[in-house]
Every structure is written in C-alpha cells, then in structure tokens.
Amino acid sequence: MSNSSRTPAPYWNPYAAGIALGLVLFLSILISGNGLGASGGVARILTGATKIVATPFVDKNPYLGHLGGGAANPLAHRMLWMLMGVALGGFVSGWLGGRLKLETVRGPHVGIRTRWIMAVLGGALMGWGAAMARGCTSGQALSGGAVLGVGSWAFMMMVFAGGYLIAYPFRRLWL
Amino acid sequence: MFPFELTGMTNYLFTLFIGFLFGFVLERAGFGYARNLAAQFYLYDMRVLKVMFTAIITAMLLVFACSAIGILDFDSVWVSPTYIGPAIIGGFVLGLGFILGGYCPGTSIVSASTFRIDGMFFVLGVALGMFGFALMSPALYDFWYSGGFFGRITLPDILGVDAGVVVLAVFVMAICAFAFAELSERLFQREESPAPPTPRVRMFRRGAIGVGLLIAVGTLAIGQPSADRLMAQHQAELKTRIANREIFIDPAELLGLMYNKQVERILLDVRNESDYTRFHIRDARHVTLDQLKQNWVKEIPVEAIVVVMSNDEALATEAWKCVAVRENINAYVLAGGINRWLDIYENKQADAPHSDQPATGNDTLRHPLSEALGSRFAFARPEPRKLPKDLADRKFAAKIKLKTAVRKEGGGCG
Numbered sequence: 001m002s003n004s005s006r007t008p009a010p011y012w013n014p015y016a017a018g019i020a021l022g023l024v025l026f027l028s029i030l031i032s033g034n035g036l037g038a039s040g041g042v043a044r045i046l047t048g049a050t051k052i053v054a055t056p057f058v059d060k061n062p063y064l065g066h067l068g069g070g071a072a073n074p075l076a077h078r079m080l081w082m083l084m085g086v087a088l089g090g091f092v093s094g095w096l097g098g099r100l101k102l103e104t105v106r107g108p109h110v111g112i113r114t115r116w117i118m119a120v121l122g123g124a125l126m127g128w129g130a131a132m133a134r135g136c137t138s139g140q141a142l143s144g145g146a147v148l149g150v151g152s153w154a155f156m157m158m159v160f161a162g163g164y165l166i167a168y169p170f171r172r173l174w175l
Numbered sequence: 176m177f178p179f180e181l182t183g184m185t186n187y188l189f190t191l192f193i194g195f196l197f198g199f200v201l202e203r204a205g206f207g208y209a210r211n212l213a214a215q216f217y218l219y220d221m222r223v224l225k226v227m228f229t230a231i232i233t234a235m236l237l238v239f240a241c242s243a244i245g246i247l248d249f250d251s252v253w254v255s256p257t258y259i260g261p262a263i264i265g266g267f268v269l270g271l272g273f274i275l276g277g278y279c280p281g282t283s284i285v286s287a288s289t290f291r292i293d294g295m296f297f298v299l300g301v302a303l304g305m306f307g308f309a310l311m312s313p314a315l316y317d318f319w320y321s322g323g324f325f326g327r328i329t330l331p332d333i334l335g336v337d338a339g340v341v342v343l344a345v346f347v348m349a350i351c352a353f354a355f356a357e358l359s360e361r362l363f364q365r366e367e368s369p370a371p372p373t374p375r376v377r378m379f380r381r382g383a384i385g386v387g388l389l390i391a392v393g394t395l396a397i398g399q400p401s402a403d404r405l406m407a408q409h410q411a412e413l414k415t416r417i418a419n420r421e422i423f424i425d426p427a428e429l430l431g432l433m434y435n436k437q438v439e440r441i442l443l444d445v446r447n448e449s450d451y452t453r454f455h456i457r458d459a460r461h462v463t464l465d466q467l468k469q470n471w472v473k474e475i476p477v478e479a480i481v482v483v484m485s486n487d488e489a490l491a492t493e494a495w496k497c498v499a500v501r502e503n504i505n506a507y508v509l510a511g512g513i514n515r516w517l518d519i520y521e522n523k524q525a526d527a528p529h530s531d532q533p534a535t536g537n538d539t540l541r542h543p544l545s546e547a548l549g550s551r552f553a554f555a556r557p558e559p560r561k562l563p564k565d566l567a568d569r570k571f572a573a574k575i576k577l578k579t580a581v582r583k584e585g586g587g588c589g
Binding site: 090128138170 | 177178179180181186187188189190191192193194195196197198199200201202203204205207208209210211213214215216217221222225226227228229230231232233234235237238241247249251252253254255256257258259261262263264265266267268269270271272273274275276277278279280281282283284285286287288289290291292293294296297298299300301302303304305306307308309310312313315316319320325327328329330331332333338341342345353369376379380383
C-alpha cells in the first residue's frame, strides 16, 4: 500500500498525459456529445447553497436564477457528478502515486498566509471569469477548443494573454 | 450513430466515470500542484501548454476523423456557443487569476482532493468569485447575455472551409508550439526544468506526430459529410417520407403557421430569382439549392419549422432533402407549391387539390402576374378574416409536428 511518506512517483510525460486527457475528452464527446467541465459544478453547488438560505434572492438574480431559479433544482445536473468524479479521480491517482500530502504549495519566497490569501484572490478572479465566459479552462478552452468553437479559441488566447501580462510583475509569488 | 442521447441516471453515472478519468489524468499530469502550473508563465516548464495542446489536438483529430467517416454526427455534439465579448473579458480575468492563485477550477479540485490547503482555499475563492459575479449580474446581464453572440459557430464555419483544413492547420500549429516550448525550457532553464527528452521519448514523439499527421491528412482527404453524402446515406428513409406525403403541407396549413406567433418559422423559396421577384410569400427567403447544400443549413435554429417551396413540388422536394438530412431540423414542403397557393388565394379556388395530391406541373410559374411586386400582393399573406368563407374554412390534414428541441447541455457555467 502506498502512503504519503514514501517518495512520490514521477508524473507522466506531459505529451503522454496530454494524449490520455485527449482520449478521455474524445470518449466523452463520442458517447454523450458533451465535453468536460469543472466550474459548472461549483456554480451549481453555490446556487443550491444560496437557495437554501435565500430562495427569493436566487429567483431574482439573473445569474443564479439562470442556473437554478424557481422550480429548477440546481443540483440535479450532470456537472455535479463530473465534479465528484474529478475529486475522486484526483484523490485515487494521488493516493496510488504516493502524492497525498497535507501542505501548502507555494513559491520559495512566499509566506503561508500570503499564499492562502492569494489562492482565494486568484480563485475569486477565476470564478468571476468562468461565470462571465460560461466555462473555465476545462469547459471552454479544452472541450471547446477540441471542437473548434470560435469563442473557445478566443477565450483560450485571452487566458494566456492575461497570465503572461501580469506574470512578470508578480514573479515573486512563484520564483 | 454516435453520440447517444444519455438521460437520467445513465447520463449521471457516465459523467461521473468521465470525471473520474479526467481527475485521474489531471493529477498524473502534475496539475494538482500549483508550481507546475504557474511554471508555464515563467517559461521554464511548459507542461501546461504541452498537456493542453496535446489533449486538444488528440480529441480534435479523433472527433473530426469520426465525423468524416460518418460514425459521429458532429451537428449533435455540444459546441459552446460563441459570446465573443464575455469570452474575451472572462478569459482575460481567468488568466490574471491563474498567476495569483496558481490553479484553474478543475485543477484546484484535484489539488484540494490530494489535501493541498492552497487548493482548498482556491476552490473557496472560485465560489466567492462566482457569488461576486452573481451580485454584479443585474448590471452585467445585457453584456453577458448578448455581448457578441454568434451562436454555435466553429472556426471552419467562419473561414468557410472544410473542417479538415482547420484540423490540419491546428495540428501543425500545435507541433510548432511544442517546438517553441522545448526551446523555451532550454532558454529559461531553472533547476526544476524537465530533463531533455531521452531517445525513447523522442521516438515516441516522432511516432505520435506521424500518426497525428496521417489522421489529419486522412480527415481532410475524406472531408466532412456533405449534404450529398448524407442524402445518399439516408436515401431510403427520405424516399419513404416523400412517397407517403407526410412532409407536404397544405397552403391553408402554411397560412395558419404564418399567423402563429408561438413558433419560429423559416420559409425558403428555392425558385429562380425572377420568379421570386415577381411573387413570393411574405417573409419567404430566397435561397438556392447550392446554398442549401453548403453551410447555410447550419444557421437554422433547432426549434424552427422550415417550409420549402418552389412553383410546383419537384425542386422544393430536392431542396427539402438537403435540409431534412440534418438531424434536428423540422422541415416540410408546400404542397402544390406557389402555383397551388396562387390558385387558392389569388384565384379563390377553394376546391384546389389537397395536400395528399401531388402537383403535376413542371415547376414553372403558371400564373401571369400583372406586375412584379414580390410579396406586396395582398395574397402574399392573405388575412384570414378578409377571405371568402369557403377559403377561410378550407379543410386540411395537419402534418406539422411540433418537436421539443433536443439540445446538448454545456460543460461550463452556462
């Protein structure tokens, strides 16, 4: 049995991992006609949770209402199952590879607290952006890119543009 | 033919299975560890670009190759509709978040599920960001809902080429990007940079490029299924539907449809330009058979009812085939064509043949219209209450079936 104290197994070669990821995406499209996704699941859990504490707010809100206002149940959606699958698959792979580890991944010159704040901040920008773009790197860039969607390619270019634009000024976070 | 229409639990369990594989591969690729991801933007480890582009071209090659050989119906595959404004703004903000947070939503889930605390904070951040968007959504709604909306369009659509051309181009571009990535890792080398590829990896890479190129060129050579190919494939079924006249609707049924505000209708007039200029039914669009065989059909929304017409029926039936072979399109032919329409609404012949009786003419306009007024004749869309009683009460066998649109759902937040 593997555990977290042993030396982690090396990652797959990126090209091999890419082919594996491409095959998963292709299988999904071939069988169900749909691609992959991640942010949709989070958005629906958020909507479901908000609905419990403030139903009228969800009903009146254009974005949350769109995801699960009125009689619609935001949680009865395949993206929730996708999300569970991703978490489970990630866990199993990390476990088998001896890579389960309670830690904070950060650049060498960043304190733990700064890293946590930045993770929330970066996550918030991602969440906002994914809501605006109707998808994140999985649903838009990867799935939409493979079927040559116009908006998805524009999206992908902008992700790299945004990243490279501020990478240098924020280099202390990672280098 | 693929894909299947998965519903209920089958759909959920299949999605769970795909999600499992997705999460597993992401973790194996090293995407559960923020520094591997951020490295992309500091150019010393181009793992993100390599994995993502390899995945995109692998899936792309297989999808379009399967579509070319006719085992996957690409029209039934979900393509995230293009909202160009929101895509650009959203993508840009996502890119900023990538640098600050070090993950994207999918990879942060994997990170959190392998116990990384920063990953857990990131997931929390994603939910907060979405809530922030929700709070701002009343103000952003117009932009979000219609900012540069182009519907389901793909790169081959806007370039007006066979998808194979774009597939090959993207493949070649990706190979160039990989070469650039390898170079960049040498130029910006740091301790953490990956070791140069071993001879075995080089061989594997050359082999993969060869296979990919072969699939791309093959896809281009076969081409995506054209209207002609689809028609040949569905010949028997189309013939039956034409022979039992279930697709021919009576002029009176069309008139009813034209006054029905509940449904979207698309009237297609496939006659020559001069006949169309002389007379056409109000709101009918002029379109040629060639246009229908090209990409034009893609612009027809799923919910719409399409009615095709010519002077009699022969040409319209040919045109109907081009439209009807596309899955999800609800198309009909005007029985007796424009000639019978004019018999009834211009010449007031209430006893004109019904929809089960085929037109006999040779698809020329029988009616000597005094002027070329297009659709400005009263009988281009007669008002039912102004019609003589026998015309207004004309009996017909209703043929139009309303279908609920079968649509694929998105993967993202939409």
